[in-house]
Amino acid sequence: MGVVIPLEEKAQEPGIEGLLALVSPDMARVNQTILSRSASDVSMIPEVANHLISSGGKRLRPMLTLATAGLCGYSGAGHIKLAASVEFMHTATLLHDDVVDESDMRRGKLAARMLWGNEASVLVGDFLLGQAFKMMVEVGSLPCLEVLSSAAAVIAEGEVMQLSVAKDTQTSEDDYLAVIRAKTAALFGAASEVGPLLAERSKAEITACRGYGLNLGIAFQLIDDALDYGGTSSALGKNVGDDFREGKITLPVVLSFRRGTQKQREFWRRTLEKGEIAGDDLETAIATMHQHRALEDTIERARHYGAMARDALELFPASPWKFALNDVVDFCIDRAS
Amino acid sequence: MGVVIPLEEKAQEPGIEGLLALVSPDMARVNQTILSRSASDVSMIPEVANHLISSGGKRLRPMLTLATAGLCGYSGAGHIKLAASVEFMHTATLLHDDVVDESDMRRGKLAARMLWGNEASVLVGDFLLGQAFKMMVEVGSLPCLEVLSSAAAVIAEGEVMQLSVAKDTQTSEDDYLAVIRAKTAALFGAASEVGPLLAERSKAEITACRGYGLNLGIAFQLIDDALDYGGTSSALGKNVGDDFREGKITLPVVLSFRRGTQKQREFWRRTLEKGEIAGDDLETAIATMHQHRALEDTIERARHYGAMARDALELFPASPWKFALNDVVDFCIDRAS
Numbered sequence: 225m226g227v228v229i230p231l232e233e234k235a236q237e238p239g240i241e242g243l244l245a246l247v248s249p250d251m252a253r254v255n256q257t258i259l260s261r262s263a264s265d266v267s268m269i270p271e272v273a274n275h276l277i278s279s280g281g282k283r284l285r286p287m288l289t290l291a292t293a294g295l296c297g298y299s300g301a302g303h304i305k306l307a308a309s310v311e312f313m314h315t316a317t318l319l320h321d322d323v324v325d326e327s328d329m330r331r332g333k334l335a336a337r338m339l340w341g342n343e344a345s346v347l348v349g350d351f352l353l354g355q356a357f358k359m360m361v362e363v364g365s366l367p368c369l370e371v372l373s374s375a376a377a378v379i380a381e382g383e384v385m386q387l388s389v390a391k392d393t394q395t396s397e398d399d400y401l402a403v404i405r406a407k408t409a410a411l412f413g414a415a416s417e418v419g420p421l422l423a424e425r426s427k428a429e430i431t432a433c434r435g436y437g438l439n440l441g442i443a444f445q446l447i448d449d450a451l452d453y454g455g456t457s458s459a460l461g462k463n464v465g466d467d468f469r470e471g472k473i474t475l476p477v478v479l480s481f482r483r484g485t486q487k488q489r490e491f492w493r494r495t496l497e498k499g500e501i502a503g504d505d506l507e508t509a510i511a512t513m514h515q516h517r518a519l520e521d522t523i524e525r526a527r528h529y530g531a532m533a534r535d536a537l538e539l540f541p542a543s544p545w546k547f548a549l550n551d552v553v554d555f556c557i558d559r560a561s
Numbered sequence: 562m563g564v565v566i567p568l569e570e571k572a573q574e575p576g577i578e579g580l581l582a583l584v585s586p587d588m589a590r591v592n593q594t595i596l597s598r599s600a601s602d603v604s605m606i607p608e609v610a611n612h613l614i615s616s617g618g619k620r621l622r623p624m625l626t627l628a629t630a631g632l633c634g635y636s637g638a639g640h641i642k643l644a645a646s647v648e649f650m651h652t653a654t655l656l657h658d659d660v661v662d663e664s665d666m667r668r669g670k671l672a673a674r675m676l677w678g679n680e681a682s683v684l685v686g687d688f689l690l691g692q693a694f695k696m697m698v699e700v701g702s703l704p705c706l707e708v709l710s711s712a713a714a715v716i717a718e719g720e721v722m723q724l725s726v727a728k729d730t731q732t733s734e735d736d737y738l739a740v741i742r743a744k745t746a747a748l749f750g751a752a753s754e755v756g757p758l759l760a761e762r763s764k765a766e767i768t769a770c771r772g773y774g775l776n777l778g779i780a781f782q783l784i785d786d787a788l789d790y791g792g793t794s795s796a797l798g799k800n801v802g803d804d805f806r807e808g809k810i811t812l813p814v815v816l817s818f819r820r821g822t823q824k825q826r827e828f829w830r831r832t833l834e835k836g837e838i839a840g841d842d843l844e845t846a847i848a849t850m851h852q853h854r855a856l857e858d859t860i861e862r863a864r865h866y867g868a869m870a871r872d873a874l875e876l877f878p879a880s881p882w883k884f885a886l887n888d889v890v891d892f893c894i895d896r897a898s
């Protein structure tokens with residue numbers, strides 16, 4: 225259990241230790257697979273890939289594959305490669321997102337595109353996607369291939385959808401939900417569905433795990449959105465204001481715009497649509513959100529999806545795996561308060 | 562047989578009519594599949610995809626899948642979706658290449674990234690790649706999935722390799738061959754290999770078709786490289802000088818650099834490595850290539866790979882399919898003279 229360095233720092237956070245302990249032996253194998261499958265004679269590939277892969281992401285998505293496989297009593301080895309595939313799909317998305325968003329930073333480090341250029345981010349992303357599909361094919365489960373390849377298309381569709389709502393303050397809550405359901409929740413859902421699929425469990429159990437992942441993914445993204453404006457805590461964490469500076473329309477904005485005065489709507493149009501951001505506009509944005517309880521209610525909406533995730537798992541009998549998966553829901557939501 | 566508009570204009574060119582006639586009914590189904598699988602509720606997706614898909618590419622790669630399936634007597638329907646997948650993989654690569662190369666034009670039209678932005682090119686490319694994998698999974702042949710997913714990873718690897726040799730006039734012929742083998746020939750090889758795989762033919766026949774496609778792909782790329790400097794014809798076609806302006810190192814440059822004088826090597830370093838291109842530098846480049854027979858010998862090298870492609874097919878008995886596939890080799894090479 226030596227290789228899980230990026231996880232240890234997270235071990236102190238409440239709610240996820242149970243899962244970390246349960247998946248730890250499998251996760252070491254996943255990390256090994258990630259390392260060996262991002263190797264290439266073309267040295268730029270492992271350089272770029274490892275820059276991001278070793279930057280301390282939580283690896284929540286591959287953990288969902290391992291945990292749902294555990295929950296369903298799977299005893300084979302296919303979940304290791306599928307978990308690594310899921311992480312590669314996620315990493316590829318991050319690399320491409322950085323190019324799309326023209327981001328300078330990612331996970332507190334310079335974005336890969338700042339160090340190696342847009343071209344490396346695009347192409348190494350493509351390489352990881354190719355490796356992800358190769359690993360899935362090696363596992364050889366057509367149902368799992370179907371779920372994961374569909375997710376790949378849906379994620380890209382969601383990203384394009386996000387482009388078309390970008391900077392549009394008129395975006396409705398439903399439109400926004402459709403975006404995050406596709407661009408974030410689809411991979412959480414797929415990652416959780418391949419566990420019971422590998423274990424050849426019943427349709428109901430497969431649907432349950434997918435529903436768990438999908439709703440957890442929505443909750444996760446909503447909390448991320450709230451955290452980008454500091455959540456409900458008065459102490460601002462890192463990365464606060466990124467979405468604001470990039471003109472991203474997220475649920476806290478959607479709610480604040482709808483609930484706001486004419487003058488406040490003018491403010492959102494100026495800052496997010498036109499990108500004219502002055503000195504203390506971020507502070508004004510956060511104050512306006514607090515005035516309308518937009519952050520509290522974004523977190524409240526997340527709780528709703530968290531409850532759905534939890535209920536989806538209810539048909540499984542009590543087990544350490546089920547207990548740990550439920551704790552993940554709390555872990556995701558508690559980050560914001 | 563109504564939908565094959567982009568093909569008709571090519572029907573006059575020598576050497577490919579036989580293939581066009583043979584694949585025509587299947588190609589209509591492939592075109593239909595391409596159209597329906599690039600559809601999406603997110604309207605930007607079909608807009609961007611169709612901009613490129615309907616821009617009159619030859620669709621040579623999907624034709625190889627159809628033709629090798631025909632050669633091997635395949636009687637199922639899987640080759641239609643696999644051919645469409647191959648074209649989607651190719652289209653995704655073109656969309657990503659435009660971002661990587663910062664190209665303004667593609668197939669005589671404005672590149673998609675100029676009309677919809679880099680972000681749309683990256684993400685619609687990802688969407689098409691996702692759809693390609695979905696279709697392959699629907700066909701359900703694990704051996705075909707293995708071949709095509711490996712090709713996806715190798716293509717991306719080749720593109721990154723190209724980045725690392727970019728603007729390096731010291732690139733050797735072997736290095737350059739490794740790049741085009743990966744970034745171009747791998748997809749030709751995979752497109753040709755899935756035909757006999759679907760038809761469950763012998764290992765020798767599968768290897769033969771793969772060898773045909775791979776060597777044809779190398780020949781095709783070398784001819785493209787020669788054409789970018791006008792080939793051996795004195796009349797310059799369209800797109801002449803694109804590679805030169807982008808500082809791309811291709812075989813005509815590799816040969817001219819090695820065979821050149823010290824002063825000529827200085828010229829290549831100034832124009833391609835430093836990108837300092839003045840008034841009649843392109844004419845000088847072409848004249849230098851002619852002086853060293855660099856274009857003639859690039860075409861000669863292409864003939865060598867063309868001969869290998871032809872010989873690979875020799876173990877198949879005579880048939881209209883074999884005849885047509887051999888003609889494709891001539892068609893590809895004759896473009897340059």
